[in-house]
Amino acid sequence: xxxxxxxxxxxxxxxxxxxxxxxxxxxxxxxxxxxxxxxxxxxxxxxxxxxxxxxxxxxxxxxxxxxxxxxxxxxxxxxxxxxxxxxxxxxxxxxxxxxxxxxxxxxxxxxxxxxxxxxxxxxxxxxxxxxxxxxxxxxxxxxx
Amino acid sequence: xxxxxxxxxxxxxxxxxxxxxxxxxxxxxxxxxxxxxxxxxxxxxxxxxxxxxxxxxxxxxxxxxxxxxxxxxxxxxxxxxxxxxxxxxxxxxxxxxxxxxxxxxxxxxxxxxxxxxxxxxxxxxxxxxxxxxxxxxxxxxxxxxxxxxxxxxxxxxxxxxxxxxxxxxxxxxxxxxxxxxxxxxxxxxxxxxxxxxxxxxxxxxxxxxxxxxxxxxxxxxxxxxxxxxxxxxxxxxxxxxxxxxxxxxxxxxxxxxxxxxxxxxxxxxxxxx
Numbered sequence: 001x002x003x004x005x006x007x008x009x010x011x012x013x014x015x016x017x018x019x020x021x022x023x024x025x026x027x028x029x030x031x032x033x034x035x036x037x038x039x040x041x042x043x044x045x046x047x048x049x050x051x052x053x054x055x056x057x058x059x060x061x062x063x064x065x066x067x068x069x070x071x072x073x074x075x076x077x078x079x080x081x082x083x084x085x086x087x088x089x090x091x092x093x094x095x096x097x098x099x100x101x102x103x104x105x106x107x108x109x110x111x112x113x114x115x116x117x118x119x120x121x122x123x124x125x126x127x128x129x130x131x132x133x134x135x136x137x138x139x140x141x142x143x144x
Numbered sequence: 145x146x147x148x149x150x151x152x153x154x155x156x157x158x159x160x161x162x163x164x165x166x167x168x169x170x171x172x173x174x175x176x177x178x179x180x181x182x183x184x185x186x187x188x189x190x191x192x193x194x195x196x197x198x199x200x201x202x203x204x205x206x207x208x209x210x211x212x213x214x215x216x217x218x219x220x221x222x223x224x225x226x227x228x229x230x231x232x233x234x235x236x237x238x239x240x241x242x243x244x245x246x247x248x249x250x251x252x253x254x255x256x257x258x259x260x261x262x263x264x265x266x267x268x269x270x271x272x273x274x275x276x277x278x279x280x281x282x283x284x285x286x287x288x289x290x291x292x293x294x295x296x297x298x299x300x301x302x303x304x305x306x307x308x309x310x311x312x313x314x315x316x317x318x319x320x321x322x323x324x325x326x327x328x329x330x331x332x333x334x335x336x337x338x339x340x341x342x343x344x345x346x347x348x349x350x351x352x353x354x355x356x357x358x359x360x361x362x363x364x365x366x367x368x369x370x371x372x373x374x375x376x377x378x379x380x381x382x383x384x385x386x387x388x389x390x391x392x393x394x395x396x397x398x399x400x401x402x403x404x405x406x407x408x409x410x411x412x413x414x415x416x417x
Contacts, residue, residue, distance in 0.1 A: 088336075096328050098328070101333050
């Protein structure tokens with residue numbers, strides 16, 4: 001495995017991939033994006049990734065199936081679920097099936113970065129990246 | 145780590161078993177002593193806070209200051225639950241902490257005899273009398289939980305696990321909970337923590353609104369807060385400005401959206417966009 005963390009991002013919405021790819025690359029990670037989950041699954045069979053970030057509702061294959069496939073192939077790879085249709089039952093199902101975390105859309109890039117930092121820590125590959133302060137945190141610190 | 149809300153039809157059972165669960169798991173115990181803290185902060189007698197949960201008050205008896213006090217209790221309880229690894233009982237949390245996947249709701253059912261003895265405050269109660277008493281108390285409790293919290297306390301689907309103590313001894317209950325607390329589906333995740341944060345923020349916002357705008361509905365979604373209040377058309381612009389000015393300085397609030405309706409009925413049926 002190369003030094004930089006290898007991350008796969010799967011989402012059938014182009015704008016999500018377009019926004020998140022550079023946001024994660026800024027952490028020093030190598031990011032591969034796939035809008036077609038079937039292509040993503042083929043790629044997962046060829047290569048191993050440290051972290052897979054996947055949407056749930058996609059055509060042909062949903063994110064839970066991606067999670068199951070990843071878990072079958074590699075116990076080491078951490079899977080982060082992102083979805084615009086978050087429900088407690090779905091979140092519990094994802095966690096039961098081995099997801100590392102579950103994040104509801106919309107979210108800020110920092111939200112996903114924070115989870116990736118924790119996943120990297122768990123993988124024994126901590127990242128030297130400091131999360132930029134959010135406007136809310138600036139508001140809090142300004143008050144303090 | 146998960147957190148656990150223990151409730152029972154028998155208060156003595158809750159207060160006996162919940163601390164033992166906390167000890168076995170190495171979790172922090174948060175119990176009825178929080179009622180005293182809430183009472184002190186509100187400047188009222190502890191009995192007044194306790195009476196909000198004992199099922200004797202009906203919705204028509206709930207005035208603004210009761211709702212305000214209940215909101216203070218909810219805020220205090222939710223604040224405690226922001227840290228993982230809590231076992232809580234005696235605060236009614238099973239009725240107002242909703243859809244947080246890492247907070248396990250456990251219901252313990254005691255025997256009819258035990259419940260009727262406690263209800264009567266006597267050491268012995270005949271079975272016939274006990275059943276009659278509980279038949280009267282049961283619908284009262286159901287009505288209370290439905291009217292005040294919108295949840296039927298006796299409905300098993302409200303809970304993650306229901307255990308009948310007639311069949312399973314307390315020691316075994318603790319072992320079962322220890323095992324259940326390890327289940328992956330009950331571990332905290334960003335989504336479940338956010339759900340809890342949203343509920344806490346909504347409580348904090350409601351506390352800011354009670355004095356001037358007692359009739360309100362609040363929803364929080366991240367740092368976005370949506371408020372609906374009852375007011376006349378003439379007051380509308382002024383009310384919206386006042387509420388935004390009041391809430392925007394709050395620590396976790398980035399965006400405030402205010403809607404107004406003209407009647408209490410419209411308020412109770414309002415759906416947050």
